[in-house]
Amino acid sequence: MSDYPNPLIEQRADPHIWLHNDGHYYFIASVPEYDRLEIRRSSTLTGLSDASATVVWHKPDTGPMSALIWAPELHFIDGKWVIYYAAAPSQEIVDGLFQHRMYALMCEDADPQTGKWVEKGRIRTPIDSFSLDATHFEHQGKSYYLWAQKDPAIRGNSNLYIAEMENPWTLKSPPVMLSKPELDWEIIGFWVNEGPAVIKHGDKIFITYSASATDENYCIGLLSADTGSNLLDAAAWHKSPRPVFTTNMQNRQFGPGHNSFTRNEQGEDVLVYHARNYTEIEGDPLYDPNRHTRIKTFAWDENGLPDFGVPEPDNRPLTLQKNTAQ
Template identity: 90%
Template sequence: MSNYPNPLIEQRADPHIWLHSDGHYYFIASVPEYDRLEIRRSKTLTGLADAPAKIVWRKPDSGPMSALIWAPELHFIDGKWVIYYAAAPSQEIKDGLFQHRMYALVCEDADPLKGKWIEKGRIQTPIDSFSLDATHFGHQGKSYYLWAQKDPAIRGNSNLYIAEMENPWTLKSPPVMLSKPELDWEIIGFWVNEGPAVITHGDKIFITYSASATDENYCIGLLTADVHSNLLDASSWHKSPHPVFTTHATNKQFGPGHNSFTRNEQGDDVLVYHARNYTEIEGDPLYDPNRHTRIKNIRWDDNGLPDFGEPAADNRPLTLQKLP
C-alpha cells in the first residue's frame, strides 16, 4: 500500500522520473517559463517534492533552441547521462504549428547535478518538421528512440514514431510510424499523438501516449506488443480503442497526460503524469502554469494489462491496495 501527496510537485508539466542504479530518484519536467532545464534528486520518491532544483542548462537568447523548451527527459544510456528536450527558434506559430525540433544534452560525469553538460545538437530525422517528446528505452539488447512528429502528408499535429539508435543522439534505422490520431478521443481540439512512454510487464510491452488538446480533453492512450515481437514493425502494436486514463470531473482532475513511469521503494510500478484541477483557462492552455505533477500506483489485471484507475482529487493522499 502506498500513500502519495497529491499533487506531488506543483507547476511542473510533462514530468519524468528516472530511478537510477545509485538508488536515487531524478526528476525533470517542463517549467512554466519554458526557459531552462533543471533536475531534482531524492533518496525517496515523495522526497522529490522538497528537493532543491539544480539548473543544468538555460536556453540561449537566439537561435534554434531559444524558445519554448518543452518536455525534457533524463536517461542514463551507455554510461552517459542524456537529456532529451524539444526547443523552437521563436514563439511564433507557423502553418498552425510551433517550430520545435528535438535536441540532446550529454553528461559523462557520475553526478548529473554537478557534471558538465555538452550540447549534442539536434536529433536528425528524415522529415524536417515539428517534432518533440522524445523518450528512450532499451529492449533485448537494442536501444530505441520514440517520439512525436508531424508528417505534412498526414492530417493532424503529430504521430508516434520509433527507430533503433546508433548512439544516444543518432538514429540507426529508418523511423516507423506506430500510431496517428484517428479515433474520436484523439482529435478533440487538435489531432495529437504525443508524449510516449514505455513500460514492460510479463510478456507484453506497452507504450502510453497522450492525445487531443492540452485542456480537459487531454488523455492517455495505449499501444501493446508482445515482448518477443519486432518492435519496428507497426503491425506488432495494437492500439486500445478507448483511452486508459482520462479527466475525472467529480475529482476535479482535468486533462491527465504526458506521463512517464517509475517504481516506488517497494518495487511497485508508478504512473507519473500531470493534470489541472480546473477547466476555466484564460487564453492558450499551453501558457497556463498549473499542470501539476502527480503520481499513482499502477494495478495489473489478470490478463497482464495495466489498470491506471482514476486520477484522485487534490489534497487527498492516494491509498491504493495492490490486487491480490
C-alpha cells in the same frame, strides 16, 4: 498501493522521473517559463516535493534552441547521462504549429546535477518538421528512440514514431510510424498523439501516449506488442480502442497526460503524470502554468494490462493560484 501528496510538485508539466542505480530518484519536467532544464534528486519519491532544483542548462537568447523548451527527459544510457528536450527558434506559429525540433545534452560525470553538460545538437529525422517528446528504452540488447512528429502528408499535429539508435543522439534505422490520431478521443481540439512512455510487464511491452488538446480533453492511450516481436514492425503493435486514463470530474482532475513510469521504494509500478484541478483556462492552455506533477501506484489486470484507475483528488493545499503570471 501507496498514498502520495497530490500534487507532488506544483507547476511542473511533462514530468519524468528516473530511478537510478544509485538508489536515488531524479526528476525533470517543463517549467512554466519554458526557458531552462533543471534536475531534482531525492532518495525517496516523496522527497522530490521539497528537493532543491539545480539548473543544468539555460536556453540561449537566439538561435534554433532559444524558445519554448518543452518536455525534457533524463536517461542514463551506455554509462552517460542524456537529456532529451524539444526547443524552437521562436514562439512563431507556422501552419498552425510551433517550430520545435528535438535536441540532446550529454553528461559523462557521475552526478548529473554537478557534472558538465555538453550539447550534442539536434536529433535528425528524415522529415524536417515539428517534433518533440522524445524518450528512450532498451529491449533485447537494442536501443530505441520514440517520439512525436508532424508528417505534412497526414492530417493532425503529430504521430508516434520509433527507430533503433546508433548512439543516444543518432538514429540507426528509418523511422516507423506506430500511431496517428484517428479515434474520436484522439482528435478533440487538436489531432494529437504525443508524449510516449514505455513500460514492460510479463510478455508484453506497452507504450502510453497522450491525445487531444492540452485542456480537460487531454488523456492517455495505450499501444501494446509482444516482447518477442519486431518492434519496428507497425503491425506488431495494437492500439487500445479507448483511452486508459482520463479526466475525472468528481475528483476535479482534468486533462491527465504526458506520463512517465517509475517504481517506488516497495517495488510497485508508479504512474507519473500531470493534470489540472480546474477547467476555466484563460487563453492558450499551454501558457497556463498549473499542470502539476502527480504520481500514483497502479496494478495489472488478469489480462496483463495496466489498470491506472482514475486520477485521485488533490489532498494537500496548493500554494500557487490559478492564472499565476509567468
